[in-house]
Amino acid sequence: MTGTAAPTPASADLIARLAADPAAxxxxxxxxxxxxxxxxxxxxxxxxxxxDIPLSDGRRRPSEVLALVPYRQVRERGFAAHDDGAPLRCLTVEEHAAIPxxxxxxxxxxxxxxxADAGFDxxxxxxxxxxRNVIAEEIxxxxxxxxxxxxxxVAGVDAEPRTAALTWFRALLEHERGAYWTFAIVTPGHVAVGASPEAHVSARDGVVTMNPISGTFRHPAGGATVETLTEFLSSTKETEELFMVVDEELKMMSAVCSDGGRITGPHLKEMSRLTHTEYVLRGRSRLDPRDILRETMFAPTVTGSPMQNACAVIRRHEQSPRGYYSGVAAxxxxxxxxxxxxxxxxLIRTAYxxxxxxxxxxxxxLVRHSDPYGEVSETHGKAAGVLGAIGAIPRAITMVPDDDEPAPAPRLGDDPAIAExxxxxxxxxxxxxxxxQEPGARTxxxxxRKAIVVDAEDRFTTMLAHQLRHLGLDVDIVHWSAADDARLDAAELVVSGPGPGDPRDGESARIARMREVVVHRLAQHRPLLAVCLSHQILSDRIGVGLAPLSSPHQGLxxxxxxxxxxxxxxxxxTFTARVTPGVTVLTPSETRCGAVGDVEIAADPAxxxxxxxxxxxxxSVQGHLESILSRDGMRTLERLVGHALS
Structure with a gap:
């Protein structure tokens, strides 16, 4: 365990003193x-x-600080959020003790x-x-x-806040398991008590770790079994949900780690009422931990992907601010x-x-094949872990047995069939x-050779840039709004990147600029690789029609x-370029810009x-060669870059 804690025998005295002091x-x-x-x-x-988190005192001596970071802090990254004024609250630690x-x-x-008056808002x-609206209108x-x-x-509580905090903290320790942190944080006018299953980010000895958790198995009556868990683990929806959040967190890792990040797992996170699946991501970084925290605000498991658009979607569809939910305790x-x-x-599975x-x-x-009432059930299951522990609903399991209680059931993750x-x-x-991912690990x-990756507001560009560097390229990432022609002209290769939205949107300044990037590069006959959204824009420029897919290919x-x-x-x-089945080449007379010459097409034959x-x-390529789902991504990227540069 990290920290500067020193054991103390005065356990009851210390807790009683903190509970009794209204200013503490x-x-x-x-x-x-x-x-x-x-x-x-x-x-x-x-x-x-x-x-501004005060990591040193007035004499520049290092301080230990516990910071409550609210969701609205994503505005530091330029992302949308309801502003409820929840403070970025810092507790500067003057006493750090450990009690058995x-x-x-x-x-x-x-x-x-x-x-009192308990129920969902x-x-x-x-x-x-x-x-239903999010699936139809956003995805x-x-x-x-x-x-x-x-x-x-929500519910009314007629109890002294400190007493409530300490009572609920004790209950979570007794009746929940598998939490990464179980905690109670008491500051002026505010109490947070929780059992969070998920580490967002840690940095220790130059190693950054992230722990994406997704896929939620709600234990049936009588408890989970190998058979019921096997059915859950065989679900395409739950598997793809986890892969998508790993992709999103690898985007963050590639932004803060020189070696891009390596994934290990998957593992099970077993709790009293729920079981989740998880991976662990690790990489090396020399950044200030506050910068690491900023670049990773916030976990896709509690926001979505791509991150910037997820924040906009949350603002459109959530009816009130989030407070500290989906933020972090750092x-x-x-x-x-x-x-x-x-x-x-x-900050999830937390009572405020x-x-x-x-x-x-x-x-x-919510993903493309979510069942609305299945997602309703998931929210009930997640709330039940906290509510059951604090006694608001019947409890599932007592996790700290005494002499008269049976020991907890064995972990299902230890079963050989589940592990396989x-x-x-x-x-x-x-x-x-x-x-x-050490530099120089491959030829x-x-x-x-120099490349610029134009970011169209999907940080898959960080993973793509990392892969391009492994191919030997000197790579800079440039936001679409800063990608002026002179800057692009200085690069031997321009990679016009992916992004959200409809490539046919005539009102979007972002898509308009991405279109200009593609057109300018084609007109100069300079090397260009176009990915996903930019592939669609390139296709449209050449004269290939665009259409929405009948079922979005999100995470497929x-x-x-x-x-x-x-x-x-x-x-x-969600959109695709589409040709007549069987067409493999467009000649100059068949394109809108004949100056590009013959265009080879790789398309679905049906x-x-x-x-x-x-x-x-x-x-150009419709898929994401940088995704963990692209088993042949590096080989294909090398082929396409080689073609563009030739």
């Missing part, structure tokens, strides 16, 4: 696998920006806290209607692959090198108490992202023929959906 701000934390309760106390300050878990349980209160039918229009929309369980701890380690769980009102926000990940089923998922994935066929893996080679590629598209194009000095 404190946090109680039990980390995964921990056998003690960390007690952090000190003064609280609210700051505006992550860069058994002693802490004895010292914590046990009297139940009654709730949106009823099941209202929430199901929102799910169906190409705005993204998945989105997380929340609802809140603990910055001084290390021996003079910097700070970071440990930041996501403010002005006598309890709020437990929960959300479901989990491991089999990796056969579908790109080996590139499952191997060490670089394009060493010394297909085996396709790309110019004589079969490749397993991941797709995230539907005519275009997977790739190539011509003199350019190539």
């Amino acid at each position: 701000s404190f946090a109680l934390i039990v980390r995964e696998g921990g056998e003690s309760v960390e007690v952090l106390s000190g003064p609280v300050t609210d700051v505006d920006l992550l860069a 878990l058994a002693e802490a349980l004895d010292a914590l209160p046990t009297t139940p806290i009654p709730l 949106l009823d099941d039918a209202e929430y199901a209607a929102i799910v 169906g229009r190409g705005e993204g692959a998945n989105f997380v929309i929340r609802r809140d369980f 603990l910055f701890t001084p290390n021996a090198e003079g910097g700070h380690d970071l440990d930041a769980p996501i 108490l403010e002005q006598g009102r309890l709020r437990v926000p929960v959300g479901a990940t 089923l989990l491991a089999s998922r990796n056969a579908r994935l790109a080996p590139f992202w499952m191997q060490e 670089a066929p394009f060493a010394g 893996q297909l085996s396709v023929d790309l110019f004589g080679e079969t490749a397993s590629i991941g797709f995230y598209n 539907t005519g959906d275009v997977y790739a194009l190539r011509g003199a000095g350019f190539a």
Whole structure:
């Protein structure tokens, strides 16, 4: 366990002192696998920006700080959010003690806290209607692959807030399992108590770790079994949901880690009422931990992808601000090198108490084949983990047995059949992202050549740039709004990137600029690679028609023929370029811009959906070669870049 905690025998006295002092701000934390309760106390300050988190005192001595980062902080990245004024709250730790878990349980209160007028703020039918709207209006229009929309369980609480916090914290320790952090954080006017299953990001000894968790198995009555879990793990929806969030978090890892990140797993995260599937991502970084936190705001498992559009979708469809839900509790701890380690769980499965009102926000990940009432059920299951522990609904399992209680059931993840089923998922994935990503680990066929990747607001560009660097290219990423012609002309290769939206949209400044990038490059006869949205724009420019797919290909893996080679590629598209089935070449007389010469087409032989194009000095691809779903992504990327540069 990290931190500067020192054991103390005065467990009851310490907890009683903090509970009795109305001016004291404190946090109680039990980390995964921990056998003690960390007690952090000190003064609280609210700051505006992550860069303002006070990691040193007036004499520049390093400070330990616990920061509550609200969801609205995504505005630092230029993303949309309802602004509820929730503060970026920093507890500067002046005392950090450790209390043995058994002693802490004895010292914590046990009297139940009654709730009044309890229920969801949106009823099941209202929430199901929102799910339908998001699938039809957002995923169906190409705005993204998945989105997380929340609802809140609310109730009145007539109890002293500190007593409620300590009571609920004790209950979570006794009745929940598998949490990454179990915690109670008490600051002026605000209480947060939770058992978060998910570490968002940590940084320790130069190693950054992220832990995407997705796919939710709600335990049936009587508990989970190997048979019921096997059925869940065989679900295409749940598997693809996890792959999509891994892709999204690899985008973040590629932005903050020099080696791009490596994935390991999958594993099970088993809790009292739910089981999730998870991967672990690791890479190396020298960034300030506050910068790491900024670049990874916030987890796609609680927002969606692509991130920027997910935030806009959340603002359109959620009826109230999120507060701290889907933000993080970030603990910055001084290390021996003079910097700070970071440990930041996501603020989910958390109860908030403010002005006598309890709020437990929960959300479901909506994808192209979501069932509205299945997602309703998922929100009930997620809320039940917290509500059952604090006694608001009947409890599922007592997790701290005494002499008269049976031991907890064995973990299903230890069953050989389950372990084999989990491991089999990796056969579908790109080996590139499952191997060490050290520079120079492979031959670089394009060493010394310069490329610019134009970002159309999908950070798949960070993964794409990382792969291009492994091919030897010197790569810069440029936002579409800054991609002026002079800057692009300085690059030998321009990669016009992916992004959300309808490529036919005549009102979007972003899509208009991406169209100009493609047209300018074609007119100059300079090397161009166009990906996904830009592939569609290129197709339209050449004269290939565009159409919406009958069912969006968001997070779909297909085996396709790309110019004589079969490749397993991941797709995230709602629109497609389409030719008459069987057409493999367009001659200059058949294109809108004959100056490009003959254009080769790789398309589905039955539907005519275009997977790739190539011509003199350019190539394009509909799929995401950088995705973990593109098992043959690196080989295909090298082929297409080589063609464009030739």
